[in-house]
Amino acid sequence: MNVLEVANVSKSYGGIVALNGCSLNVAEGQIAGLIGPNGSGKTTLFNVMTGYEKVDGGTVTFAGRPITNAKPDTIFGMGVGRTFQLTRIFPRLTVIENMHVAVQRQGMLGLLSRWSSSGEHQRALELLDFVGISRLKSLPAGNLSYGQKKLLEFAFILIANPKVILLDEPAGGVNPAMINVLAGRIRELNRQGITFLVVEHNMEFVMNLCHHVTVMHRGTPIAAGRPAEVRQNPAVLEAYLGD
Amino acid sequence: MTDSMAKLLKVGSLLLLLVLALLFPFIAGNSTYVTIAIFAFGFAAAATGWNVFSGYTGYIALGHAAYYGIGGYTLAILCQHWHIAGGWIPFLLVPLAGLVAAVFSVPLGAIALRTRRHTFVVVTIATFFILQLMSYNLRGLTNGSSGIDFPLITDWGINIPGISFADFYVLPFYYVALALTLVALAVSWFVRNSKFGLGLLAIRDDEDRALGLGVRTGPSKLFAFVISAFFAGAAGALLSYYIGGVQPTFTFDALFDVAIALMVFFGGIGTLAGPILGALVLESVQKYSATVFTQGGGGVYLIIYGALFLVVVLLLPQGVIPSLSILWNKYVLRRIEPTDAAEDTSAGTPGAGPVGDRLPRVNEGASA
Ligand SMILES: Nc1ncnc2c1ncn2[C@@H]1O[C@H](COP(=O)(O)OP(=O)(O)O)[C@@H](O)[C@H]1O
Numbered sequence A: 001m002n003v004l005e006v007a008n009v010s011k012s013y014g015g016i017v018a019l020n021g022c023s024l025n026v027a028e029g030q031i032a033g034l035i036g037p038n039g040s041g042k043t044t045l046f047n048v049m050t051g052y053e054k055v056d057g058g059t060v061t062f063a064g065r066p067i068t069n070a071k072p073d074t075i076f077g078m079g080v081g082r083t084f085q086l087t088r089i090f091p092r093l094t095v096i097e098n099m100h101v102a103v104q105r106q107g108m109l110g111l112l113s114r115w116s117s118s119g120e121h122q123r124a125l126e127l128l129d130f131v132g133i134s135r136l137k138s139l140p141a142g143n144l145s146y147g148q149k150k151l152l153e154f155a156f157i158l159i160a161n162p163k164v165i166l167l168d169e170p171a172g173g174v175n176p177a178m179i180n181v182l183a184g185r186i187r188e189l190n191r192q193g194i195t196f197l198v199v200e201h202n203m204e205f206v207m208n209l210c211h212h213v214t215v216m217h218r219g220t221p222i223a224a225g226r227p228a229e230v231r232q233n234p235a236v237l238e239a240y241l242g243d
Numbered sequence B: 001m002t003d004s005m006a007k008l009l010k011v012g013s014l015l016l017l018l019v020l021a022l023l024f025p026f027i028a029g030n031s032t033y034v035t036i037a038i039f040a041f042g043f044a045a046a047a048t049g050w051n052v053f054s055g056y057t058g059y060i061a062l063g064h065a066a067y068y069g070i071g072g073y074t075l076a077i078l079c080q081h082w083h084i085a086g087g088w089i090p091f092l093l094v095p096l097a098g099l100v101a102a103v104f105s106v107p108l109g110a111i112a113l114r115t116r117r118h119t120f121v122v123v124t125i126a127t128f129f130i131l132q133l134m135s136y137n138l139r140g141l142t143n144g145s146s147g148i149d150f151p152l153i154t155d156w157g158i159n160i161p162g163i164s165f166a167d168f169y170v171l172p173f174y175y176v177a178l179a180l181t182l183v184a185l186a187v188s189w190f191v192r193n194s195k196f197g198l199g200l201l202a203i204r205d206d207e208d209r210a211l212g213l214g215v216r217t218g219p220s221k222l223f224a225f226v227i228s229a230f231f232a233g234a235a236g237a238l239l240s241y242y243i244g245g246v247q248p249t250f251t252f253d254a255l256f257d258v259a260i261a262l263m264v265f266f267g268g269i270g271t272l273a274g275p276i277l278g279a280l281v282l283e284s285v286q287k288y289s290a291t292v293f294t295q296g297g298g299g300v301y302l303i304i305y306g307a308l309f310l311v312v313v314l315l316l317p318q319g320v321i322p323s324l325s326i327l328w329n330k331y332v333l334r335r336i337e338p339t340d341a342a343e344d345t346s347a348g349t350p351g352a353g354p355v356g357d358r359l360p361r362v363n364e365g366a367s368a
């Protein structure tokens, strides 16, 4: 079953066509990869799937429900979390405070009570531990290194228990040892039932991690399949070398 | 120094400050100084309220003089219509005046908050001018440019031997102003430690991201705006009562917001104690220089203001409180946690980052 379905989506910025009749399905329980040269529309696809950009045409569906042009918070609330290529964390909040932003509370009373309950704090620390940065919990997030920020953003998405996570270049700027840890964490979460869609330039990372890979070129997929198949595809080599 | 010792020190020094504030009129022994303190605390309350919105969300509002004015006019109009005699009763109506200002701020804030950044600033300034204009033109209610006088206070109903009427006169105003500041501080503290407040701080850093993570940004901003309008209104009511009347020109004062913003930036925007410190220092300097330099039209304070501001911007660019707390953190880190500090250097020790923009809650031990 497909948990995410993008059908014939188009998106232009002025004269620039970022997505051109793009269709893509993500099967439930998969770690799906999305690769393609710079400017091929991967980030734009993430943006329209998560409500940060509106489509010019086409539809997006999550778990059978239409989410085309829905608001980012609605889509997040339904269970689709994402990270950004250039991380979007809260630099002046501490790491542990960042972890609490995505914690949902109900009603006026929930909003007016303390920003962290002991249960929430516990869970936040566990997740920071999970990505290996709990020792930095009291630092302003802006003081973290680039890679640590990526890990923090990943961790604070997790706190909302998403069903699907879209990661935009999660390994960029992360040191090699940490990249292996990250891949292990993604696999572990995937075993627990979370579906992933991962954009990444690091080919080794994608080929080892993903069950299925889609290749984007000029705003539309040109190949899809198992990593080994995709790697052999002449159209893919052409796309990368031609640009 | 241990954690509990630091806590004890903090509570102790806060209590000491409170006792000092309570005894101040008797220490000062001069009603001129007490008068200065009335204004200083009135502004401290307004600045603390302003900070709950502008400091926490990063939206700079420059039209709160409108709410100050509404507060002042509300109290004056109520006293006039209900034939309230000068004395204690008007003090009881100060919260009501704040509430009326808060009610006005709901639609006005909702409109302004449809915009962001520079546009937001301009819209808030515009709301101020509209309301000032209304205070001129709704003559039936506001008495136009002549304004409204508060009822004279001829008798407090209390006689303390050894304290003259003139010396006693300032005391009720002083303590109400102090109480208002303490209430504002409590609200600011409460907001800062709440889930709602965390949302405000997230808005300041990246509003769209916060919204995307489920923070109710719209209602949160508006609620913070209304809180800040309440304190501007209450301060306006109290200080107008002390001044003795309201008038479009000085009750709706365009310089009010400049003063408030300067105070908050001076003390440290987004901090708990910063706005109070800023207001106490700057308002005292202004009022004191006005009594000392009677020549020159009372403009000398602007020069002193400017100089003080330059010093802070150049030496303590984040405001007094954050700069001090960063120094304090460095000191503590070096003294008690050399190993932790070494471990975390990969990410930069607190305070070692680029100057400018961090106000972590962890720093408050030293500041608030
Ligand atoms: N906000 C935007 N405004 C204008 N052009 C954009 C915007 N976002 C993306 N683009 C353009 O759309 C194309 C696809 O970009 P993007 O989705 O970021 O590619 P990728 O993530 O695959 O590198 C590029 O040509 C890019 O310049």
Ligand SMILES: [Mg+2]
Pocket: A042, A043, A044, A085
């Ligand atoms: Mg991209």
